[in-house]
Amino acid sequence: MNxxxxxxxxxxxxxxxxxxxxxxxxxxxxxxGLLARRSRLHAVDDVSVQLMxxxxxxxxxxxxxGKTTVARLLARIVKPDAGAVLLDGQPVAAARxxxxxxxxxxxxxxxxxxxxxxxxxxxxxxxxxxxxxxSDGDVDGAVIxxxxxVALDPPANFADKFPHELSGGQRQRVAIARxxxxxxxxxxxxxxxxxxxxxxxxxxxxxxxxxxDRERLAILYVTHDIASARYLADTIVVMYAGQLVExxxxxxxxxxxxxxxxxxxxxxxxDPERLERPILSARGAPPSLLAPPxxxxxxxxxxxxxxxxxxxAPPTVTVSTSHAAxxxxxxxxxNGVVDGxxxxxxxxPSPQREAEVQRPP
Amino acid sequence: xxxxxxxxxxxxxxxxxLGPAPAAGRGxxxxxxxxxxxxxxxxxxxxxxxxxxxxxxLGRGxxxxxxxxxxxGKSTLAMAxxxxxxxxGVITGGEVLFHSRRTPAxxxxxxxxxxxxxxxxxxxxxxxxxxxxxxxxxxxxxxxxTIGAQFDELLATHRPELGxxxxxxxxxxxxxxxxxxxxxxxxxxHEMSGGMRQRSMIAMALALDPQVMILDEPTTALDVVTxxxxxxxxxxxxxxxxxxxLFITHDLSLLVEFADDIAVMYAGRLMERAPAASLFRxxxxxxxxxxxxxxxxxxxxxxxxxxIPGSPPDLRDLPPGCAFHPRCQWxxxxxxxxxxxxxxxxxxxxxxxxxxxxxNAIAPPELTLPDPVVTRPRIAPVIDTSAGRAV
Numbered sequence: 001m002n003x004x005x006x007x008x009x010x011x012x013x014x015x016x017x018x019x020x021x022x023x024x025x026x027x028x029x030x031x032x033g034l035l036a037r038r039s040r041l042h043a044v045d046d047v048s049v050q051l052m053x054x055x056x057x058x059x060x061x062x063x064x065x066g067k068t069t070v071a072r073l074l075a076r077i078v079k080p081d082a083g084a085v086l087l088d089g090q091p092v093a094a095a096r097x098x099x100x101x102x103x104x105x106x107x108x109x110x111x112x113x114x115x116x117x118x119x120x121x122x123x124x125x126x127x128x129x130x131x132x133x134x135s136d137g138d139v140d141g142a143v144i145x146x147x148x149x150v151a152l153d154p155p156a157n158f159a160d161k162f163p164h165e166l167s168g169g170q171r172q173r174v175a176i177a178r179x180x181x182x183x184x185x186x187x188x189x190x191x192x193x194x195x196x197x198x199x200x201x202x203x204x205x206x207x208x209x210x211x212x213d214r215e216r217l218a219i220l221y222v223t224h225d226i227a228s229a230r231y232l233a234d235t236i237v238v239m240y241a242g243q244l245v246e247x248x249x250x251x252x253x254x255x256x257x258x259x260x261x262x263x264x265x266x267x268x269x270x271d272p273e274r275l276e277r278p279i280l281s282a283r284g285a286p287p288s289l290l291a292p293p294x295x296x297x298x299x300x301x302x303x304x305x306x307x308x309x310x311x312x313a314p315p316t317v318t319v320s321t322s323h324a325a326x327x328x329x330x331x332x333x334x335n336g337v338v339d340g341x342x343x344x345x346x347x348x349p350s351p352q353r354e355a356e357v358q359r360p361p
Numbered sequence: 362x363x364x365x366x367x368x369x370x371x372x373x374x375x376x377x378x379l380g381p382a383p384a385a386g387r388g389x390x391x392x393x394x395x396x397x398x399x400x401x402x403x404x405x406x407x408x409x410x411x412x413x414x415x416x417x418x419l420g421r422g423x424x425x426x427x428x429x430x431x432x433x434g435k436s437t438l439a440m441a442x443x444x445x446x447x448x449x450g451v452i453t454g455g456e457v458l459f460h461s462r463r464t465p466a467x468x469x470x471x472x473x474x475x476x477x478x479x480x481x482x483x484x485x486x487x488x489x490x491x492x493x494x495x496x497x498x499x500x501x502x503x504x505x506x507t508i509g510a511q512f513d514e515l516l517a518t519h520r521p522e523l524g525x526x527x528x529x530x531x532x533x534x535x536x537x538x539x540x541x542x543x544x545x546x547x548x549x550x551h552e553m554s555g556g557m558r559q560r561s562m563i564a565m566a567l568a569l570d571p572q573v574m575i576l577d578e579p580t581t582a583l584d585v586v587t588x589x590x591x592x593x594x595x596x597x598x599x600x601x602x603x604x605x606x607l608f609i610t611h612d613l614s615l616l617v618e619f620a621d622d623i624a625v626m627y628a629g630r631l632m633e634r635a636p637a638a639s640l641f642r643x644x645x646x647x648x649x650x651x652x653x654x655x656x657x658x659x660x661x662x663x664x665x666x667x668x669i670p671g672s673p674p675d676l677r678d679l680p681p682g683c684a685f686h687p688r689c690q691w692x693x694x695x696x697x698x699x700x701x702x703x704x705x706x707x708x709x710x711x712x713x714x715x716x717x718x719x720x721n722a723i724a725p726p727e728l729t730l731p732d733p734v735v736t737r738p739r740i741a742p743v744i745d746t747s748a749g750r751a752v
Binding site for chain 2: 062063167168169170197198199200201202203206209224226227228230231250251254255264265266267268269270271272273274277278280282283285
């Protein structure tokens with residue numbers, strides 16, 4: 001088994017929510033009709049993430065990299081093919097129970113779609129309070145308090161508004177308030193600001209930061225915007241083609257990226273402070289996940305590609321404290337890893353990988 | 362984008378004469394001049410003024426960035442200027458002068474007012490002189506015919522002198538120009554990635570060698586790597602083919618890298634216009650200043666940033682005076698009463714619509730930083746793999 005579980009070691013604290021070796025593939029039709037040929041799309045492959053109390057973990061990747069699927073796997077909206085979700089170190093039962101929902105809540109990308117247009121804000125917030133009995137009898141008071149917590153002031157003005165009367169940022173705050181209604185300990189935010197206007201994005205990011213600091217929430221922040229991840233998150237994990245390629249404290253990851261893909265992402269991101277136009281180290285697009293490349297999935301685009309990259313999936317290498325990357329380039333510098341994997345020029349491809357790549361549709 | 366960063370990059374006390382080269386535009390060989398353009402959605406008292414009294418000049422061969430949030434009217438402005446505005450949009454005033462470089466032999470060059478032009482005159486200009494690249498390439502391309510068929514139709518209509526084989530060759534050349542291979546002519550739009558669809562849109566827009574390209578959020582739906590590839594290719598093509606581009610986007614940080622000049626729109630009005638480096642290093646408008654502080658930096662210390670308080674205004678219910686004054690930290694009593702006009706700022710190539718820079722008002726130090734001395738060099742030659750693919 002390749003070990004693409006890039007997990008930074010943050011002390012010895014037990015993570016509030018943890019995904020271990022999460023793997024998920026979807027079956028997609030490749031033609032139409034009764035006898036349509038179906039193929040397996042490897043959306044997420046052996047991904048492990050840990051969400052700590054009072055910390056934001058960002059998952060960064062391009063569209064199709066599997067970052068949203070990871071959030072959905074952690075929320076138990078999607079069942080993994082393999083791997084486990086652990087709450088406080090305990091495996092979560094297969095069914096998505098109410099007690100799990102009361103601890104782990106999601107915030108979706110599009111606040112125009114995630115709020116019901118025919119209901120007032122009060123309804124959106126009071127339903128979870130009633131269903132989960134978290135209002136201590138005073139639903140109206142709890143609604144006002146929720147609106148206050150997401151900085152919609154004065155709360156009384158907002159409670160009786162319909163979603164269409166609110167701006168995008170206000171809607172997203174209502175969606176966050178709704179998630180907070182059940183007093184969760186984990187918030188899974190899937191691109192919470194990418195639909196919002198530039199000038200109000202920071203407000204929502206700051207709200208998430210305040211919830212982390214004031215209420216010790218564990219937050220997963222899924223985004224394609226690496227600059228906002230650097231701003232908000234304590235830890236960033238980078239996904240490429242369904243796999244984790246790098247994980248590190250956010251400043252360390254953006255200042256000294258170890259994986260060639262992370263380096264590519266950073267060089268491509270808009271950065272007006274840059275004095276010279278960057279030269280992209282790689283071109284092209286991510287591979288099809290119906291038939292992912294053998295070995296390292298980034299090897300067809302990688303500027304530093306070596307023979308081994310094409311044959312074997314790279315091991316996870318600790319490049320510095322809490323900074324891990326899944327890349328053969330760093331294998332030599334890391335003690336013991338080479339022996340552990342048994343890399344010699346004559347190494348045949350790992351049987352496990354071969355089987356996975358050639359699995360019939 | 363911290364203040365420290367800004368002041369470190371500019372040397373105080375630099376004489377203004379060493380500032381950046383004057384912006385192309387006024388009196389400097391404009392190719393498209395928008396004057397006093399007004400656009401409403403709807404009629405009568407219910408009309409929403411989506412674009413109000415906008416003046417904008419695109420210099421020949423320049424890239425003019427048009428930045429603004431959603432609903433600020435930037436797309437409406439461009440669509441109205443080239444008469445592609447859809448109902449219920451109504452152009453209620455202004456003129457848009459197109460100065461073509463190509464005039465029939467013997468005739469003096471005259472400017473064509475696109476707003477007054479008839480269908481026949483517009484037809485002669487659209488696509489062949491002014492081409493557009495839209496955001497959603499999947500919607501802009503015909504889903505039921507191949508890319509090749511769409512090129513063929515276009516060239517058969519506008520270049521009737523070309524035979525079938527010549528049209529196919531030209532289409533293949535165009536695809537290669539944007540970094541694709543000619544065999545993609547046989548593909549349907551759904552068979553290509555988003556980046557390739559956008560590339561073929563650009564190739565189609567370039568097919569008739571236009572003088573002006575309107576780029577309406579051309580890379581917003583794409584991933585950052587593809588976005589940079591396509592923008593680099595576009596700017597390389599601009600250097601070789603010499604077209605002017607109006608680049609519309611909400612991403613101001615992208616414009617700072619790719620545009621020569623930037624105009625900022627807010628609530629239907631143009632609020633500031635300046636060379637890209639000046640606008641980024643030393644904005645004069647409170648809104649631009651705030652917008653620049655909405656992009657977290659990629660380097661240096663992390664610190665809490667506040668963005669701009671409040672939300673963009675509802676165009677149906679605009680505040681009186683300057684539309685930005687309720688969100689402005691430096692608002693004065695006058696800002697709530699009179700609408701500031703976009704006017705040149707004394708001694709610089711900028712224009713700004715803000716009372717803080719008029720009369721006896723004293724602008725805060727954040728808005729009076731000296732112009733940067735070193736401007737970004739014009740697009741460096743592309744020395745990577747794309748050069749090999751270029752024609």
